[in-house]
Amino acid sequence: MTLDFTDPLMKTYAIAAVAMIVKTFAMAWITVWRMQSLHTGFRSPEDLQPTRLNPRPFPHQLDKDDRVERWRRIHQNDLENVPFFLVGGFLYVLTAPPLWLAQLALFGYVLSRLGHFWAYATARTHDTRATFWTVGQLIMLWMLGATLLAALA
Amino acid sequence: MTLDFTDPLMKTYAIAAVAMIVKTFAMAWITVWRMQSLHTGFRSPEDLQPTRLNPRPFPHQLDKDDRVERWRRIHQNDLENVPFFLVGGFLYVLTAPPLWLAQLALFGYVLSRLGHFWAYATARTHDTRATFWTVGQLIMLWMLGATLLAALA
Amino acid sequence: MTLDFTDPLMKTYAIAAVAMIVKTFAMAWITVWRMQSLHTGFRSPEDLQPTRLNPRPFPHQLDKDDRVERWRRIHQNDLENVPFFLVGGFLYVLTAPPLWLAQLALFGYVLSRLGHFWAYATARTHDTRATFWTVGQLIMLWMLGATLLAALA
Numbered sequence: 229m230t231l232d233f234t235d236p237l238m239k240t241y242a243i244a245a246v247a248m249i250v251k252t253f254a255m256a257w258i259t260v261w262r263m264q265s266l267h268t269g270f271r272s273p274e275d276l277q278p279t280r281l282n283p284r285p286f287p288h289q290l291d292k293d294d295r296v297e298r299w300r301r302i303h304q305n306d307l308e309n310v311p312f313f314l315v316g317g318f319l320y321v322l323t324a325p326p327l328w329l330a331q332l333a334l335f336g337y338v339l340s341r342l343g344h345f346w347a348y349a350t351a352r353t354h355d356t357r358a359t360f361w362t363v364g365q366l367i368m369l370w371m372l373g374a375t376l377l378a379a380l381a
Numbered sequence: 382m383t384l385d386f387t388d389p390l391m392k393t394y395a396i397a398a399v400a401m402i403v404k405t406f407a408m409a410w411i412t413v414w415r416m417q418s419l420h421t422g423f424r425s426p427e428d429l430q431p432t433r434l435n436p437r438p439f440p441h442q443l444d445k446d447d448r449v450e451r452w453r454r455i456h457q458n459d460l461e462n463v464p465f466f467l468v469g470g471f472l473y474v475l476t477a478p479p480l481w482l483a484q485l486a487l488f489g490y491v492l493s494r495l496g497h498f499w500a501y502a503t504a505r506t507h508d509t510r511a512t513f514w515t516v517g518q519l520i521m522l523w524m525l526g527a528t529l530l531a532a533l534a
Numbered sequence: 535m536t537l538d539f540t541d542p543l544m545k546t547y548a549i550a551a552v553a554m555i556v557k558t559f560a561m562a563w564i565t566v567w568r569m570q571s572l573h574t575g576f577r578s579p580e581d582l583q584p585t586r587l588n589p590r591p592f593p594h595q596l597d598k599d600d601r602v603e604r605w606r607r608i609h610q611n612d613l614e615n616v617p618f619f620l621v622g623g624f625l626y627v628l629t630a631p632p633l634w635l636a637q638l639a640l641f642g643y644v645l646s647r648l649g650h651f652w653a654y655a656t657a658r659t660h661d662t663r664a665t666f667w668t669v670g671q672l673i674m675l676w677m678l679g680a681t682l683l684a685a686l687a
Contacts, residue, residue, distance in 0.1 A: 312406065351427040525552045
């Protein structure tokens with residue numbers, strides 16, 4: 229297949245990939261925003277030096293605060309999932325699936341991660357969060373299975 | 382080279398990539414299974430709400446338990462290695478190496494990670510675990526070196 | 535575009551990708567070197583067994599030591615950024631940008647990460663470290679935006 233963006237499968241993949249990368253990066257941006265606005269959740273000893281962004285430091289700024297840690301956990305969950313979607317989704321579109329199926333799988337995955345984000349950010353129960361994660365995992369298994377079948381054919 | 386799966390190098394890469402993604406995901410599945418069966422190792426305050434999957438929560442469920450943490454450490458080691466293999470292995474097959482050499486490098490890497498998994502899961506000594514990891518790192522350096530030579534040629 | 539290394543855009547991408555993978559792996563190598571030379575910072579209970587690499591273990595070797603933890607934090611920051619650069623940079627060169635612009639973006643990103651490494655390793659202020667990280671993030675946003683525009687065109 230062509231690897232420029234004239235191929236609708238590549239367009240689909242690129243849109244989903246950019247969405248998931250921005251989503252993951254946004255977890256870092258929110259973590260920084262929470263640290264700055266709450267003046268807490270820093271992690272390195274040198275972060276207690278007075279600077280323009282932290283003019284009046286105090287020792288408790290190195291304590292763990294769940295208003296910051298929550299975003300780090302969501303970020304970590306992205307690190308455990310998104311890089312593998314980025315590669316697995318690329319290999320899947322290389323198998324040349326029907327466009328509607330690729331859109332269902334790739335955009336469905338993005339939606340499952342946004343659902344996971346909503347459930348985690350608003351502290352829904354573990355079961356709600358796990359349900360969204362499981363949907364994403366099932367889509368991944370579908371894409372990986374299709375890739376393996378194509379590679380072994 | 383062609384990027385569909387008619388090329389044996391792409392087949393080799395895709396099989397190794399799927400194997401490593403599934404291996405990494407399996408660390409999350411085992412972590413969840415240990416948390417559920419041991420009723421411990423949860424990480425978020427809201428995980429102490431009673432739910433279908435955790436009907437009778439108790440505060441110690443948020444404690445760290447090495448029977449869960451061990452899987453998180455193995456998972457973390459995958460996060461430090463597998464995403465870079467997925468990209469580095471792809472670039473390596475783009476250099477069009479001999480098929481047998483690509484199979485040796487890519488499948489050898491997969492085996493080194495399975496060895497690392499065995500050593501870590503069964504709590505072998507640090508030296509045993511480090512040996513498997515080093516084999517994987519040396520294969521990575523080989524592939525990265527070949528890629529750099531091809532890019533600079 | 536061709537996906538062998540005759541294309542100067544692919545050469546540029548491959549050189550930047552190899553540089554960032556080696557940079558990330560180097561964080562693990564430095565962490566291991568600090569653990570071995572300082573005899574501290576281990577994380578698994580079995581690491582207290584006497585081995586060739588740790589002939590006289592003692593319980594404090596499992597304590598956290600900032601001379602090791604600092605490298606783990608730098609490594610973690612790479613995990614939060616580099617895998618997304620590897621995929622985002624690849625998609626960006628697929629949009630066929632002018633070569634000079636691709637070199638500016640990709641090699642500029644590598645430099646921003648080396649600056650972040652220097653600031654973190656030598657314990658500069660949070661603001662200095664954050665500045666280098668922000669430069670890398672802005673380059674990523676540029677590349678992701680260009681990819682999205684090409685995919686939606």
